[in-house]
Amino acid sequence: MQMDGGIRVAVPAHITGFFSVHRADDPLETGSRGAGVTLADAIHVDIEPADESTIVLDGREVDIPAVDHVLDRFSIEAAVRASLTVPVGAGFGVSGAVALGTAFGVNQLARGRYSENEVVAIAHVADVTAGTGLGDVVAQHRGGIPIRIEPGGPGYGTLDGIPERRQVEWLCIGELSTEEIISGETEIINSVGARALAGLREEPTLKRFMHESVKFAREAGLVTEALETIIRDVEDAGGSASMAMLGETVFAVGDGLSSAGYDVTTHDMATGGVRIIDPSRAD
Amino acid sequence: MQMDGGIRVAVPAHITGFFSVHRADDPLETGSRGAGVTLADAIHVDIEPADESTIVLDGREVDIPAVDHVLDRFSIEAAVRASLTVPVGAGFGVSGAVALGTAFGVNQLARGRYSENEVVAIAHVADVTAGTGLGDVVAQHRGGIPIRIEPGGPGYGTLDGIPERRQVEWLCIGELSTEEIISGETEIINSVGARALAGLREEPTLKRFMHESVKFAREAGLVTEALETIIRDVEDAGGSASMAMLGETVFAVGDGLSSAGYDVTTHDMATGGVRIIDPSRAD
Numbered sequence: 394m395q396m397d398g399g400i401r402v403a404v405p406a407h408i409t410g411f412f413s414v415h416r417a418d419d420p421l422e423t424g425s426r427g428a429g430v431t432l433a434d435a436i437h438v439d440i441e442p443a444d445e446s447t448i449v450l451d452g453r454e455v456d457i458p459a460v461d462h463v464l465d466r467f468s469i470e471a472a473v474r475a476s477l478t479v480p481v482g483a484g485f486g487v488s489g490a491v492a493l494g495t496a497f498g499v500n501q502l503a504r505g506r507y508s509e510n511e512v513v514a515i516a517h518v519a520d521v522t523a524g525t526g527l528g529d530v531v532a533q534h535r536g537g538i539p540i541r542i543e544p545g546g547p548g549y550g551t552l553d554g555i556p557e558r559r560q561v562e563w564l565c566i567g568e569l570s571t572e573e574i575i576s577g578e579t580e581i582i583n584s585v586g587a588r589a590l591a592g593l594r595e596e597p598t599l600k601r602f603m604h605e606s607v608k609f610a611r612e613a614g615l616v617t618e619a620l621e622t623i624i625r626d627v628e629d630a631g632g633s634a635s636m637a638m639l640g641e642t643v644f645a646v647g648d649g650l651s652s653a654g655y656d657v658t659t660h661d662m663a664t665g666g667v668r669i670i671d672p673s674r675a676d
Numbered sequence: 677m678q679m680d681g682g683i684r685v686a687v688p689a690h691i692t693g694f695f696s697v698h699r700a701d702d703p704l705e706t707g708s709r710g711a712g713v714t715l716a717d718a719i720h721v722d723i724e725p726a727d728e729s730t731i732v733l734d735g736r737e738v739d740i741p742a743v744d745h746v747l748d749r750f751s752i753e754a755a756v757r758a759s760l761t762v763p764v765g766a767g768f769g770v771s772g773a774v775a776l777g778t779a780f781g782v783n784q785l786a787r788g789r790y791s792e793n794e795v796v797a798i799a800h801v802a803d804v805t806a807g808t809g810l811g812d813v814v815a816q817h818r819g820g821i822p823i824r825i826e827p828g829g830p831g832y833g834t835l836d837g838i839p840e841r842r843q844v845e846w847l848c849i850g851e852l853s854t855e856e857i858i859s860g861e862t863e864i865i866n867s868v869g870a871r872a873l874a875g876l877r878e879e880p881t882l883k884r885f886m887h888e889s890v891k892f893a894r895e896a897g898l899v900t901e902a903l904e905t906i907i908r909d910v911e912d913a914g915g916s917a918s919m920a921m922l923g924e925t926v927f928a929v930g931d932g933l934s935s936a937g938y939d940v941t942t943h944d945m946a947t948g949g950v951r952i953i954d955p956s957r958a959d
Contacts, residue, residue: 497839500839501839501840504881506879506880506881507839507880508823508836508837508838508839508877508880509820509821509823509836509837509838509839509880510836510837512839535948536947536948536949537792537948537949538792540791540792547836553791553792553793553830554791554792554793555791555792556780556783556784556790556791556792556795556950556952557784557952558951558952594791596789597789597790597791597792598787598789663948664819664947664948664949664950664951665818665819665820665946665947665948665949666819666947666948667839667947668841668947669839669840669841
């Protein structure tokens with residue numbers, strides 16, 4: 394496929410509050426149920442034609458298997474440069490976001506013939522196949538506060554959302570391996586995750602989302618001691634916080650964390666999904 | 677239902693390029709297939725609790741039956757004030773946008789228990805029942821360049837999109853009645869609309885969208901002489917333009933209209949759907 398010029402795509406980050414894992418033979422049918430929040434414009438991806446593909450994350454050359462999968466699918470060589478306002482390996486769905494941004498960018502630059510749902514499907518399959526995410530891509534594409542009702546990419550998964558918007562605060566104290574946890578024993582996660590989803594669907598509000606998220610994190614035994622201390626501090630100050638799935642990260646909606654005295658990063662929620670900036674090509 | 681404070685919601689406008697009409701007994705199943713472009717933040721809706729409901733559009737009290745339907749559904753009295761950057765009755769889906777903004781605003785203020793899809797469904801049913809729109813609400817909620825593959829609100833309709841983003845230019849020279857045209861004889865519209873959709877799905881690009889839109893407008897016999905003159909001027913200047921369904925409005929992507937010497941209004945495409953601004957309430 395031939396490409397012209399260069400293109401920049403802004404993609405939301407996605408923090409999962411709770412989830413359950415659903416595997417199928419087809420990676421497009423594989424995914425997760427659950428819910429999370431999306432953070433506006435958290436990841437910028439620049440795509441340019443190149444003789445050999447490279448992936449640079451905040452100035453450092455890295456390997457992101459999900460992005461390799463996307464480039465392979467388009468049979469294209471490209472220089473992918475991503476700049477982040479969120480940390481890697483900390484529960485923000487960065488792999489999925491860079492894969493999604495790359496898929497949109499490459500499709501537009503290469504004057505591809507894929508529809509938007511097909512582009513999302515390519516990125517979802519890439520993230521699932523790489524083992525780095527199960528639901529981030531579809532959530533990032535929807536924006537807002539996505540509820541993943543049925544697992545999988547476009548055509549299989551179904552999404553709803555919570556019709557509220559607040560700022561999101563977060564504080565990261567370490568990394569966790571998504572791949573290790575979602576490829577391991579997920580029986581407890583699946584049963585607690587299904588209960589959390591049923592609770593949220595009864596009352597699809599942000600307040601209930603935070604309640605179900607922290608309950609899930611504790612019952613699934615994923616909360617580290619350091620995270621538990623921070624979450625309790627927020628609760629003692631009258632707010633609610635939970636843990637990003639999967640990272641050593643605490644998040645809160647509104648000003649829960651800063652009110653409890655923590656030094657945080659604040660994001661607006663993403664309105665919708667991917668934003669293509671300055672396509673710089675004439676018709 | 678009780679409400680606190682006030683809330684502002686920004687909703688995209690939606691210009692339909694081509695469509696076909698699909699009626700069912702249930703207004704949630706009723707809708708249209710087709711495709712269009714969404715214009716970011718084109719309509720702002722402010723909602724405040726009130727003793728008696730009023731709807732004010734750019735400072736003038738008006739009647740918008742779709743908004744009445746939404747307020748009835750929530751059993752609520754509210755002061756709805758909308759400010760527009762697009763004209764009314766000119767093919768921008770203003771009725772649907774104000775209904776959608778009202779539904780989001782009222783649900784959040786009243787601490788409603790509806791999910792996002794349910795809020796969208798309420799606004800879709802309101803617009804359909806009022807006879808003012810068939811697909812604007814679901815398109816505005818998706819943002820970007822929505823393709824309405826299957827008609828109807830959430831749970832029935834299915835959407836895809838064109839994964840490109842460009843600026844949109846438009847020029848309005850008069851009004852047309854949506855209600856009159858979509859409630860009348862739609863046999864020709866439906867057959868030309870179905871062909872246009874099949875063409876776009878073969879090649880889901882902006883270029884093809886503009887091609888199918890202008891072909892649809894001409895074959896359906898909807899293009900007035902004044903509109904045809906402007907569209908030809910754009911084509912003569914090497915661009916492509918079409919007619920907004922349904923208004924005496926010409927739109928172009930990129931700089932088609934301004935390059936042909938017309939004085940236009942320019943919008944960014946909407947990334948995603950509804951934006952809730954400053955919810956101004958603590959948890």
